[in-house]
Each structure stands twice: as structure tokens, then as C-alpha cells.
Amino acid sequence: MTEYAISTKNLSVAYSDKPVIWKLDIGVETGSRTAIVGPNGAGKSTLIKAIMKLVKPVSGESAVLGSTHKSALKEVAYVPQKGEVNWDFPATVFDVVLMGRYVHKGLFKRPNKKDKKIALDALETMKMSQFKDRQISELSGGQRQRVFLARAIAHDANIYIMDEPLQGIDITTEKLIIDTMKKLQAEGKTFLVVHHNLNTVPDYFNRVIILNKEIIAAGPVEDVWTEDNINAAYYEKSDESWIS
Numbered sequence: 276m277t278e279y280a281i282s283t284k285n286l287s288v289a290y291s292d293k294p295v296i297w298k299l300d301i302g303v304e305t306g307s308r309t310a311i312v313g314p315n316g317a318g319k320s321t322l323i324k325a326i327m328k329l330v331k332p333v334s335g336e337s338a339v340l341g342s343t344h345k346s347a348l349k350e351v352a353y354v355p356q357k358g359e360v361n362w363d364f365p366a367t368v369f370d371v372v373l374m375g376r377y378v379h380k381g382l383f384k385r386p387n388k389k390d391k392k393i394a395l396d397a398l399e400t401m402k403m404s405q406f407k408d409r410q411i412s413e414l415s416g417g418q419r420q421r422v423f424l425a426r427a428i429a430h431d432a433n434i435y436i437m438d439e440p441l442q443g444i445d446i447t448t449e450k451l452i453i454d455t456m457k458k459l460q461a462e463g464k465t466f467l468v469v470h471h472n473l474n475t476v477p478d479y480f481n482r483v484i485i486l487n488k489e490i491i492a493a494g495p496v497e498d499v500w501t502e503d504n505i506n507a508a509y510y511e512k513s514d515e516s517w518i519s
């Protein structure tokens with residue numbers, strides 16, 4: 276599994292014995308902008324959580340840069356869905372972005388000048404410098420998303436995994452996030468992103484995984500982003516008969 280930034284082999288996850296993703300073999304190419312698309316309940320977030328080792332598979336495994344070990348996740352900056360974060364936690368914008376540096380230091384070493392400069396630069400990239408001292412509970416949804424992106428940038432990871440980063444944000448923030456993603460990809464970083472807007476897939480991503488519990492299709496956008504594949508994912512699995 277070494278040639279991929281992220282890979283899974285025969286990966287299945289179930290909640291209360293009900294399988295939600297089934298025998299997934301995935302290879303996310305290093306340096307790609309890969310979208311995961313599929314209907315509500317297709318298992319997109321579950322796949323990401325399994326890769327992040329936040330849920331335990333019933334079979335199979337996932338690897339980051341060829342390693343199935345949890346320590347390989349240090350290479351990954353993870354941006355969870357907005358709803359999964361406790362925004363009432365008392366922390367400033369700057370505190371949250373600085374957390375992106377802890378992976379390099381361990382929890383008990385204080386951030387130094389260089390870490391602070393990296394965090395400030397990340398805030399500047401996401402155009403959030405002016406909110407640096409604000410409590411995260413006092414931000415709008417789009418501003419929170421920018422802060423989470425800034426934290427991921429401060430992490431300076433090689434791989435970014437983002438669960439619906441464009442959910443509920445305005446067009447300016449969307450453009451900023453996509454431009455930042457494209458810039459980082461040009462520097463060799465890898466992106467795996469859960470994405471909902473089918474219209475923007477070809478513009479934002481160069482590879483796509485179409486998922487509906489199983490892999491419907493995966494590969495370069497120009498090969499697999501077809502009406503047949505989209506229909507197969509969105510319109511042909513209306514019941515639970517996919518598993519025999």
C-alpha cells in the first residue's frame with residue numbers, strides 16, 4: 276500500500292451490526308485533490324473517521340503513507356464537520372490555530388516564537404488576522420471554518436482530510452478555501468475532501484471517489500465523473516438491498 280498517501284483495503288465499518296461501508300479498496304494518490312461524493316448516508320464521514328482511526332472497522336484496514344500505525348496520522352491535518360466541534364469551548368481564535376502546532380511538540384511543550392509566527396501566518400492566509408483574540412464561540416459559521424483551515428495549515432501536514440469544508444459558507448470563503456487548497460496541492464500536498472456540490476467537482480478536484488456504501492467509481496475526474504456513475508450512486512440504491 277506504499278504508493279498512496281491514503282489507502283484502504285477491504286475496509287468495512289458497521290454501527291450496531293449494520294454495515295455502512297462495505298469492503299472498500301481505495302488509493303488516494305499523493306499530491307491529488309480527491310473528492311469523496313455520494314448521497315446522504317453513503318458513508319463518506321464514516322470512511323474518513325475510519326481513516327482517522329476514530330471508528331473501528333469490522334474488517335480490513337487503512338494506511339497513511341503506507342503505514343497502518345496510528346502514529347502515521349501525524350502526517351494528516353483533519354478538519355471535521357462543523358457540527359462535530361464544541362464551539363463553546365473557551366479558546367481564542369489564535370489558541371485554536373496554535374493547536375495545529377502541538378502535533379510537532381507534544382502536549383506539554385509550550386509553543387515557541389516560530390510556532391506563533393506560523394500560526395499568525397496561517398491566520399493571515401485565511402484572512403482571519405483581525406479576529407485573532409476573539410473567542411471561537413463568537414464567530415460566524417464561515418469564520419469558524421476559516422479558523423479550522425488555518426489550524427490545518429499551521430499543522431503543516433502533508434495530507435489534509437476535510438469533511439464538508441464548504442458546508443454553509445459564502446462564495447468568498449469558498450473561493451478562499453479552494454484557492455488555498457490548489458496552492459497547497461501545487462506544493463505537493465494531498466487533499467481528501469467530502470464534497471456535496473456536484474457541479475463544482477470538475478473545477479475543484481482532479482480525482483473523485485463516488486461512494487454509496489460501496490465504491491461506485493474512483494479515479495481521475497475526466498474518466499469517472501460521468502452521468503452513469505453519478506446516477507448509479509444517487510438514484511439506484513433507494514433501499515438496503517445492496518448487501519446480500
Ligand SMILES: Nc1ncnc2c1ncn2[C@@H]1O[C@H](COP(=O)(O)OP(=O)(O)OP(=O)(O)O)[C@@H](O)[C@H]1O
Pocket residue numbers: 290291295313314315316317318319320321322
Ligand atoms: N455513530 C453512529 N451510530 C450509528 N449509526 C451511525 C453513526 N454515524 C453514522 N451512522 C449511520 O451510518 C450511515 C453513514 O453515515 P455517514 O455520516 O458516514 O454518511 P455520510 O455519507 O457522511 O452522510 P451525509 O452526506 O448525510 O453527511 C448513516 O446511515 C448514518 O445514519
